[in-house]
Amino acid sequence: MSTWIDNVASAVHLDGMIVVTLRSGSEIRFPAALNPRLAQGTPQELGRIEIFPFGLHWPDLDEDLSIRGILAGDYGQRPMH
Numbered sequence: 001m002s003t004w005i006d007n008v009a010s011a012v013h014l015d016g017m018i019v020v021t022l023r024s025g026s027e028i029r030f031p032a033a034l035n036p037r038l039a040q041g042t043p044q045e046l047g048r049i050e051i052f053p054f055g056l057h058w059p060d061l062d063e064d065l066s067i068r069g070i071l072a073g074d075y076g077q078r079p080m081h
Contacts, residue, residue: 006022006023006067007023007053008020008021008023008055008056008067010051011051011056012047012049013046013047016031016032016033017031018031018032018038018046018056030070034076035063035075035077036076036077037058037076038058038061038063038076040061041058044060045058045060045061046058054068055067055070063076063077
């Protein structure tokens, strides 16, 4: 059984930040540079965000992030060393 009770109302790219507003009114912000794929995106690519029930998708960059992951500080793939 899921305990998730909040959904994404909107998501935008603003001055290098991904800004996610939840239906509750809470806002989550993180630098696009923290994700290797997003870090390579143009402002237009970063601004094209599709919202799904449990996360976000950037179709031009082939990247998906879950809201639970973002809330836990996981911004996606990490560079290989």
